[in-house]
Amino acid sequence: MTDRAGEAYVRRYNQALKRLLTAKSGEPLHELSPEMGANITLEHDRPEWHALLDQVDWSTGAVQVAAAAANVGHIEVFNPVSSGLLVVVDTAIVLIPAASTYELQLDPAAAGTPTKNFPVDTRVKTAASQNRIANNVAGVSGVNIAEVQGVVGAQYAAFVFKPVILLPGHHLAIQENSRCDVATSLRGLVPRVRRGIDALLGVARDRGWSYRVTSVRRSYRVQARLFRNYSRYRRAGYSDAQIAQVAGLYHPAAPGRSMHQLGRAADIEFYPTSAQAEAGRIWQSMGGRWGGATDPVHFEA
Numbered sequence: 001m002t003d004r005a006g007e008a009y010v011r012r013y014n015q016a017l018k019r020l021l022t023a024k025s026g027e028p029l030h031e032l033s034p035e036m037g038a039n040i041t042l043e044h045d046r047p048e049w050h051a052l053l054d055q056v057d058w059s060t061g062a063v064q065v066a067a068a069a070a071n072v073g074h075i076e077v078f079n080p081v082s083s084g085l086l087v088v089v090d091t092a093i094v095l096i097p098a099a100s101t102y103e104l105q106l107d108p109a110a111a112g113t114p115t116k117n118f119p120v121d122t123r124v125k126t127a128a129s130q131n132r133i134a135n136n137v138a139g140v141s142g143v144n145i146a147e148v149q150g151v152v153g154a155q156y157a158a159f160v161f162k163p164v165i166l167l168p169g170h171h172l173a174i175q176e177n178s179r180c181d182v183a184t185s186l187r188g189l190v191p192r193v194r195r196g197i198d199a200l201l202g203v204a205r206d207r208g209w210s211y212r213v214t215s216v217r218r219s220y221r222v223q224a225r226l227f228r229n230y231s232r233y234r235r236a237g238y239s240d241a242q243i244a245q246v247a248g249l250y251h252p253a254a255p256g257r258s259m260h261q262l263g264r265a266a267d268i269e270f271y272p273t274s275a276q277a278e279a280g281r282i283w284q285s286m287g288g289r290w291g292g293a294t295d296p297v298h299f300e301a
């Protein structure tokens with residue numbers, strides 16, 4: 001590297017050209033021949049040239065953050081303090097979202113154990129950037145630069161994203177703000193049911209339970225997709241319990257027949273797990289219908 005802006009680029013591109021053309025001499029390669037100039041359009045580097053420019057294309061891969069009651073799920077990419085490199089993040093996608101708000105935070109409180117990202121060019125052996133995942137974060141922090149609302153049943157939630165450039169020591173996180181989704185998503189309930197669910201959650205708080213609202217109002221399309229996924233597993237011979245375990249689907253109603261579409265049902269996970277059935281019994285004593293053993297997260301009225 002050099003302390004003069006521009007010099008480093010000259011050197012980098014000379015080096016790339018020499019590697020590309022397998023030139024051996026130590027002299028900078030300014031010109032190939034009088035008839036042929038080296039013409040590089042910086043914005044249109046081909047991906048296979050990136051490695052020639054000592055640029056490592058990398059990915060975190062699809063990483064999973066386990067849900068933890070009353071905590072914020074957190075995955076971050078960070079540039080180690082003395083890497084001497086820039087880390088550029090150009091995509092961040094939430095796969096299989098919950099009904100949560102996902103926030104993109106610049107430089108939040110660091111959390112989790114570092115794991116190496118991996119290069120996506122098989123010629124390259126290591127990537128300097130790393131990632132950390134954590135599910136014990138008490139709240140969101142950092143500068144919020146984008147957010148997206150997750151929809152249950154969707155395959156992914158994508159941020160409106162501009163590349164984020166991280167100097168050494170900086171990091172970028174996706175935080176699943178599952179606490180703020182309670183207020184947001186419960187707004188999808190009709191008022192009578194909303195009052196009932198609010199009362200149920202009040203009882204839960206009094207008893208020291210925590211909870212996570214995973215689905216409230218669904219469109220016809222979302223319900224149809226859930227039902228299709230569920231039916232596919234059934235046809236493949238899975239039991240309801242197995243489908244709940246592998247796909248998190250609790251026997252969804254056929255499209256047009258779900259109380260979720262009418263704003264009259266909410267799916268809520270209670271913690272500790274022993275609280276789930278107890279919450280169901282409380283809901284029934286309030287006059288509501290509970291999903292029971294086949295759909296323990298489902299509360300409708």
Ligand SMILES: [Zn+2]
Pocket residue numbers: 260265266267297298299
């Ligand atoms: Zn439900």
